Amino acid sequence: MLIVEGLTKRFPSGRGIADISFEAKQGEVFGFLGPNGAGKSTTIRLIMGFMNPDRGRVTIDGRDAGRRAGDVRSKVGYLPGEISFLDGMSGRGFLDFLGAMQRVDSKAKRERLIERLQFDADTPIRKMSKGMKQKVGIVAALMHDPALVILDEPTTGLDPLMQKTFVELILEEKRRGTTFLLSSHSFPEIERTCDRAAIIKDGRLAAVKDIRELRSLQRKLFELVFDNAEDALAFSCSGIETASVDGSRVVVAVQGDYDALVRAAARYPLRSIDAAAQNLEDVFMHYYDRKEIAP
Amino acid sequence: MNVPLLRRMLTTHSRVFLNYAFGSAFYIVLMFWLYPSMADNSEALDDLMNELPDGVVNAFGIQNGFGTLEAFISGEFYGLILPILLTIFAVSLATQLMARLVDRGSMAYLLSTPTTRARVALTQALVLVIGLILIAAVTTLAGFASQAWIIGDGYPLNAERFISLNVAVLALFFAIGGVAFLISSLANDEKRATGLSGAIAFGMFTLDLLGKISEKIEWLRSLSLFSLFRPSDIVSGQGAIGLELTVLFAIGLLLYAAGIYGFAKRDLPL
Numbered sequence: 001m002l003i004v005e006g007l008t009k010r011f012p013s014g015r016g017i018a019d020i021s022f023e024a025k026q027g028e029v030f031g032f033l034g035p036n037g038a039g040k041s042t043t044i045r046l047i048m049g050f051m052n053p054d055r056g057r058v059t060i061d062g063r064d065a066g067r068r069a070g071d072v073r074s075k076v077g078y079l080p081g082e083i084s085f086l087d088g089m090s091g092r093g094f095l096d097f098l099g100a101m102q103r104v105d106s107k108a109k110r111e112r113l114i115e116r117l118q119f120d121a122d123t124p125i126r127k128m129s130k131g132m133k134q135k136v137g138i139v140a141a142l143m144h145d146p147a148l149v150i151l152d153e154p155t156t157g158l159d160p161l162m163q164k165t166f167v168e169l170i171l172e173e174k175r176r177g178t179t180f181l182l183s184s185h186s187f188p189e190i191e192r193t194c195d196r197a198a199i200i201k202d203g204r205l206a207a208v209k210d211i212r213e214l215r216s217l218q219r220k221l222f223e224l225v226f227d228n229a230e231d232a233l234a235f236s237c238s239g240i241e242t243a244s245v246d247g248s249r250v251v252v253a254v255q256g257d258y259d260a261l262v263r264a265a266a267r268y269p270l271r272s273i274d275a276a277a278q279n280l281e282d283v284f285m286h287y288y289d290r291k292e293i294a295p
Numbered sequence: 296m297n298v299p300l301l302r303r304m305l306t307t308h309s310r311v312f313l314n315y316a317f318g319s320a321f322y323i324v325l326m327f328w329l330y331p332s333m334a335d336n337s338e339a340l341d342d343l344m345n346e347l348p349d350g351v352v353n354a355f356g357i358q359n360g361f362g363t364l365e366a367f368i369s370g371e372f373y374g375l376i377l378p379i380l381l382t383i384f385a386v387s388l389a390t391q392l393m394a395r396l397v398d399r400g401s402m403a404y405l406l407s408t409p410t411t412r413a414r415v416a417l418t419q420a421l422v423l424v425i426g427l428i429l430i431a432a433v434t435t436l437a438g439f440a441s442q443a444w445i446i447g448d449g450y451p452l453n454a455e456r457f458i459s460l461n462v463a464v465l466a467l468f469f470a471i472g473g474v475a476f477l478i479s480s481l482a483n484d485e486k487r488a489t490g491l492s493g494a495i496a497f498g499m500f501t502l503d504l505l506g507k508i509s510e511k512i513e514w515l516r517s518l519s520l521f522s523l524f525r526p527s528d529i530v531s532g533q534g535a536i537g538l539e540l541t542v543l544f545a546i547g548l549l550l551y552a553a554g555i556y557g558f559a560k561r562d563l564p565l
Contacts, residue, residue, distance in 0.1 A: 048407060051562040074409035080565070084400035088307055100299035101408035140404070 001026040001179040007056035017203040031190035031197030032183040039203040040183040077146035081153045083137045085125045091136045092121040104144040113139040130157035150181045206287040218283045219255040221276040231268040240264045297418045304422045315384050316430045320437035327441040350508035365530035373526040381468045382496045389475035392419040394488035403565040416555040431465040466543040467524040473550030480554035
């Protein structure tokens, strides 16, 4: 459905992307994972034809999706990373306008989506919160039943309950055969919906992997608080990979082998265990810091 | 061209169109209303003007004196007020139609639909031209209406010359609008687009004014599109205006085409 081949774009600042290639098959939810500034949005802009690549090609549904390919876009739904609607309109007014531009009768589906996402579409856009704008954006991206949906950081601004609704929406659309490209800087967001994901680092692809494989590769940090510092010290010498020891507090890094952690920790009295919040670089240190040992 | 976009943009900007159109209409009504009292003292005013340096008279286009209604409005209104009003209108609208949408990111939505960039840009250019035509038309109608209702037959208005005057001002701002549109199409930053096209438009206006003041620097006028618009010559019936109109129209078309082409080709920071 979406084929990206050798996409390259250098900016005068020296940043950009180089030689990005991947394919999202029909009915697949393809994740695009990378920290801020890695080149996710640049790749999406090139796919959408907002910029001209220095090299490379984008094919959507078997057709070249260059700058001039206007009608390929009737098959594409798009949610920008930073949403900006037109001035002086209500949410519904904007959706009606965009529906007319998309040249598809999308009224019924539009109403269903508005119902699903639970927002008052008649609110003027300038009075909308970030989360509400995001909802209007999601409706705009899905209402015309596109074959390919490109979502740039889709869940920013949505509360956890709405994130869940959003995940359900994607999975429903997927069952109907819709292809998704979903970019994110958070692995849990990708994990819930994607079949495969590409990891992008400094403008280059570090890996394209099955989501199950990525799950086993991710490295989680746990913070253990022991009763006393001696136990903490003894525990940290028991062969478990510890990220830091501070008095009775130990931070442990686990990659797949949760069993060993539980066994080692069970020998000492514990006060608490917490999963530490992590950014993408910590989860996939594998790709981000120690590239030389990457497979 | 894209019909839903055109309709949307006309709705969005309709209030601004009407504000400028009525502002201009109000001013021309005011001028017409003032005219009889001026005309009755026209000899005294003509004497006063003879006291003024030739350059100043020239610059403000009042060399035709206050003898006829067209002569009176051609200097004050068409030579100064309306050009300033339309320059502000053209610069701000052209910036809003292209550069603002790119700067804020809304352009991403327009371009994510099955239309081409060229069509989006052409539609936006059309919105600007429609706005200019509307203002010129309302101003012309207001002129005729106030001649008929306010000042009456005592002071006739030469309809042909008055219409020529309005067509000429429209042609001038078709071209000035083209300058602003080209800059707006190529700009990523709204403020920079306003600043640059404002500076160029008012710069040309000033060059024309300076060139008219002194013969020594008259060459300055050749740098300005405003020199192709001579309201005082039109109302005194000197020479044909066909050539100027054609040149302004051709320059305008070229500028809009360049804007559309440039916008279709360039990288957009969306």
